[in-house]
Amino acid sequence: MAATLEVRNLQTHFFTRAGVVKAVDGVSFTVGRGKVMGLVGESGSGKTVTGFSIIGLVDAPGRVVGGEILFHGQNLAKLSEEEMRQLRGNRIAMIFQDPMMTLNPVLRVDTQMIETVLAHTKVSKEEARQRCRDALGMVGIPSPDERLKSYPHQFSGGMRQRVAIAIALLHRPELIIADEPTTALDVTIQGQILAEVQKLAANTGTSLIWITHDLSVVAGLADDLAVMYAGKVVEDGPVSEVLDKPMHPYTHGLIGSVPSRNRRGEPLRQIPGMTPSLLKLPPGCAFHSRCDRATPECTAPVELLELIPGRHARCIHPHLEEVAA
């Protein structure tokens, strides 16, 4: 089966006055058709920039400086701005983090939806409106006709995110990049949106990249998981395996910091220290200064190694004993 998206050694750097910030520095992953890929990492690890790089919306002073983004075999990094525009919102869509900010406050919802339809297909306005109505119905917005004539401020946060999802779904894209779409929402709404998205992805065969820092969200949603740290993928593999038996010490620490039924009563473990500045990354493994398994060899560059079939980790001292157990 051909992959919908294959990212190979993606590098996106920001050329600031203080120096080059390597926000994304060697990210590789593959998203199969109809699969959900979870992209996990803490703030500043490069998850969002990875998403923007794929859809071609990295703004100056940032630039994709290396690597390939193969979308059905076509390298998106080489496309012109106009070719990219035709893909955006059409075959690749994106959902943003904060639903309060993603809709233009001075334009009616129908304006914002219909323009998306008309940007990619030549249909009459009436037909475009019909499509928007269907899309709103699909994401579970009651009385879509009335809602189309409303302004964004008349919607709640959850409803706005549904509208944003409906906009993303308008052209039945092959890939949706969801950048923490549930982070700003209540837990109850979060659950509804997750279930909704899962259903839609399954029904339409859409692939999803789900960017989040919430491991519990990906656990139930994703098929595959990539963990990012300081601009690099440090571990990837099928979601259940990675979460059950993390190999990279960072993933290990991340999972250890989440409350779990299996370790009831024990204090939660923490990862000591804090994320290094992207301007002054330590040599070699960026995590070694916070890692309890670090040795002097860790200051040498490490590649993403296939430690067991289907699972990669960027570490020379992985937690293999638990995997074997």
Added chain:
Amino acid sequence: MLAMSVIVFVGVYAIGDPVEILISPDADQIERERAIQALGLDLPLWQQYGTFLIRALQGDLGRSFVFNEPALQLILQKMPATLELAVGATFMAVLIGLPLGLYAGLKPDSAGSKAIMAGSILGFSLPTFWVGLMLIMVFAVQLGWLPSTGRGETAQFLGLQWSFLTRDGLAHLMMPAINLSLFKISLVIRLTRSGVRETMLMDYVKFARAKGLSPARVTYVHVFKNILIPVVTVVGLELGSTIAFSVVTESVFAWPGMGKLIIDSINVLDRPVIVAYLMIIVMMFIVINLVVDLLYSTLDPRVRLEGKS
């Protein structure tokens, strides 16, 4: 309005006694008394104010001491001149300032926008009267393209005399309007630019781009509608203050508008005219603010009153 009328009335009273200026020094005591009585200046202040208020409510703002004509009529005669000057200048400011500001905001690092920004600093800091004199020197004296003084021919419209309806009048209007608009152009440029730069960073602009909209649609629909709100506020206020205080430009170009009238009136302490003028200006500010508020509600749906839908 009432509070303002009290302040103005007392303020003008405090400035000085018009009798000294109005009555020829060689008039004898009896003539003097008669003049003071005729003008109602012998009454105590509160009584003068009371009479003024009652008459004002009937639409009579008093008679000019100097011209012996109703003050209101005097001002209204001069109003079209100032009005067309101010509106012309504001119109120019929007027409030139918006596109330049938009460009400077979208391409903040290009040489063009740096030139625009440098120019806007000049527009801000050069004194109006000096620019006016320079304009006259270049375009009227040396090149002889445009006339430098007066309104030129006027045409009747809505019962008032307007310059902008005739070619000659328009040529006369040109220079003073440009002079007045320079500051406003700079203001609109800066306002638009900062608005654009701020809006471009918003998530909804990025989302609009993520929807695959053309750059033109993103700029002219998504960004533009958002920056219009502050621009409309400032342009509205500017229009009001230009109508009220275009004194300098009107003096430089000998433009027979309200600004010149009020300066002349202050010089001779023509109280009724000063008071009437200020009343009209306050009225106008109120109207302009009302219009701006109404415009808001069409531009920004969040301002609209709830319950209508």
